[in-house]
Amino acid sequence: MLISHNYKSLFAPIIVLLVGGALFLLGLYPDISMILGGIALFLIGMEYMEGGFKAFSGGLLENVLEKFTNNTPKAITTGFLATALVQSSSLISIIVISFLSAELITLTSAVGVIFGSNIGTTTTAWLVSVFGLKIKISVYAMPMIIMGIFIPLFLKENSWKGIASIFIGLGIVFLGIGYMKEGFETLKDGIDLAQYAMGGYAGIFVYVLVGSVATVAIQSSSASMAIIITALATGQIDYANALALAIGANIGTTVTAVLGSLKSNENGKRLAVAHFIFNITTGIIAIVFIYQLAELVDYLALFVGIGIENYTMKLALFHTIFNIIGVLAVSPFISVLVKFLNTLFIPKGTDKGKPKYLDNAVLALPSTALSAIVMETKHLYENAFDIITHGLNLKKSNLLSSMELDEVIRDLDTHKSINIDLFYNRWIKGLYGEIIDFSTKAQVNMSPEYIEELYKLKLANRDIVEAVKDTKHLQKNLLKYTSARNEHIKEQYNDIRKGLAELLRNINTIATTDEEDVIILLLSKAKIHMQRYDIITNGTLDKLIRKGLITNQMATSLMNDSDYAHSISKNLIAMAEVLFIEIGSDLKKLHEDMSISDEDVDNMLEKKG
């Protein structure tokens, strides 16, 4: 079930409809009212469990999904295990879509996870048939809910709150199953749905359709499976029709997936298409070979010790088997599928000022939200890099090449000034605002360690913005004096350009290398070279004025602009230290101890002098 924002926005109306229906039918049909109430409880319980796992896993789930998906079999297995554990394929889908957006995993891996997740979602049927129907709700469900309510009163940590939500969720799910079962049992005394059983392929098609429509209506294949299993357990439907209903639930969930992806980004849409193709293919295979599959289930049921009359567990087994067969049938074509998916939903031109990685769906997932903020901050820096480069009258292509810096300085980008304000408003201001807004929202669900990292990232964003603003101030005189007749002032301003060009080039190397010693060396160098802008202390200004090489007006401008250059360097170095040293890496842990201090810089300059 690839569910995104739409499902979340439909959740409340579905619950209201179910509860409203239950209340309306309470007098006339108490049994149907009980079933509707049971479905509502089941959905609420699943929602609680999902929220609980988000809070409990605290980034672990995201780390596992990021690290163990580098090939298709691994991705399928991880998707299966993760979904089976958290009982929510929608949660897994949200994480996968955000990873795709953040370019943390490939589309092939993401498709693999979704396939695995489809098998993982069949464990709900096992949970219902093995435990849900057998557990006496009054014995287990209520204590679970009560425990879930009491835990947060004593244990305040987020992970305990998560465990509490899982307990409450599980308790409510069992309660819901109990009500559904009771409702179907009572209903049997009045209306026997089994009389509508249909045989042959006509029956299969009708029940596949019923299963699909029911799943579309309640927007959850897990809830559909719970209804089918409880109805089967109470004898309201026969086994053959239950199999068709299960296939229908699988097909119906694709509509939910497509609906869910409508508001999603292009990655979400591509995954929804992959999911749609997978479920439809699986559904067709299951319908065509339904009798052979039923025989296979009978054979395997005996093999694993499921009684021949235990239809609910056989249904769960059928559900798992046909999803596994689907994965086996479609997996060999994943590369073809991915090629096809990559041709879909290609955005028409990109707006550099719009966020690329921020997705509200990941706000509740601290690690993923942090990754998204890191990626978006890098995006902000890319924009800033372009503006600063133009502002310094440098060509980006030269800067990113191995061209000598003196040549880079000579090869001017333009002879006119660019309107930095315009580019700031287009590429920086809005994006910066979005990052800060997203960070503030994400912070609510974060642990103190994550909040500390987030705080540093917010500062890095501010540093980038300040660097762009300072470039704007610097640009005015820079253009004027680099084309001046006075060679001395020209040299000073070209030295500023060269210094900043060197810094931008070094930051680019830092951003692209994995060599820790290179990163440390370049950051240290940048800190030392920054002192070139302290023209009062290093005597440059004194010398120029004393010898009458520049006018007083030039001296004032140079003093101010050196300050701007110093500030740009300081901000960009601080930003690079946060943004381009990977969170959790060895270097991140060491950098604070190893980075050179202002005192070290002074000492080195003294020695030099």
Next chain:
Amino acid sequence: MGIKKFIESVKESLNLDECEKIGKKKSIKRLMEKLRSRKDILDKVPKKKLDKKEKKELKEELAIISLQIKKGVKILEELN
């Protein structure tokens, strides 16, 4: 017992703090190894063949590397 306290007591009983220290030591040693080999390469550069600017750059790089190695040694001493 809160989760943090529980984790702390598990860390204490399994001596995990020591593991953290060992991990940090390993990272520093690895980094210092890289810095030392870089220093060795730079030390071997024939200085006579370099122009003034290149000599200045080389001197600066060597000074930075030496400072980093010194810092690394100090951290290692503190961890021991």
